[in-house]
Amino acid sequence: MVGTLINAAAICAGALLGTLLKKGIPQRVGDTVIQGLGLAVILIGAQMALQTRNPLIVIGSLALGGVVGAGLDIEGRLESLGKRIEARFGRPGESGMAYAFVTASLIFCVGAMAVMGAIEDGLTGNPKTLIAKAMLDGIAATIFASTMGIGVLFSAVPVLIYQGSITLAARFVGAGLSPWVVAELTATGGLLIVAIGLNLIKAARIKVGNLLPAIFIAAIITAVIEMTRQY
Template structure:
């Protein structure tokens, strides 16, 4: 079993970035925060488009998103994650009204994407931490902006991030004989579509319940296996 060193480093970066964001939060003008979020949104949009365009079968992408969204709505994943954030807020006796929003938004941002998935797999299969180390640095900078705006809830997003990525690392060996190149391609493309949704949320163009769309990442490789 490979020790999830990359995920642990990711936690450290999120916590450190979150603390820096909390320290600077009161000193950052609203215009500065807004431009940082807009910049992150634009960069996230580009990354999501690059990933999404890698699909070799648009039908897999479309049906993965549709089936995943329906499944997430039925399971009420967004509500469950929100409830978890509220519970943590109560336990921590946080007076920050944006605790839950920060916890949920940053958890989704840090968990969704090719770097989280591929990085965890690469760490588990080859013991290479490079991708997760790179992702960790990016998450650290993002958590500064998030914590400055949302507060301490962002720091606690490190918990689901570690559980999610470490689990992928541990089970990577089991998944190795199952996932082929076509399945990984569609998995990355579907993740790209969800990342585009993150960029829309960051730029406050529309509120998209991305947590309810997470099951799309399960449907993508399954449909790719069937249709390709």
């Protein structure tokens, strides 16, 4: 839960700072900082990916996960859900605080980094991915609050509930997983984190949401291999 608490605190701090910056942050400054953090995210993901004991499991999981995710169009469904919720609360001129709250909440919650970071925190107790996300969200909250107002501050609440729930669930499930299963799950998730970093620096446009099933497939494949070795 430490990573989620830091994430929520960063959003609050960024939103409060943003309300004081009426002219906002120059785009070139924001872009440069986000690109720098994107490189850091790639490093974090690479470190996670190197935990694999069998790269073939990671490769197979990404391939199968991509087929499942693309078939279900997870990324498209998430984007569609966001648009429907956003439309429900209208435009900035109609309901400023509600619009700011919903828009910021969607941006901070709907994404692979929120899921992967929370799972990593729950399984390993290491919040490094969520800390990197906290820095990104803090910058974004500053920018959003400077244009949309104090409503952005309250988006920290759904982030706390959403990521916190995933972390607690991962901690509960992880207690019954072997170290090997956790290693392959973490390694597969690490490559998804690398993909997020590549998207942040605009080196690629990878639909990471469609690859999310890969982390669960990696756990299943590894568990099956472990069981077959016992017999």
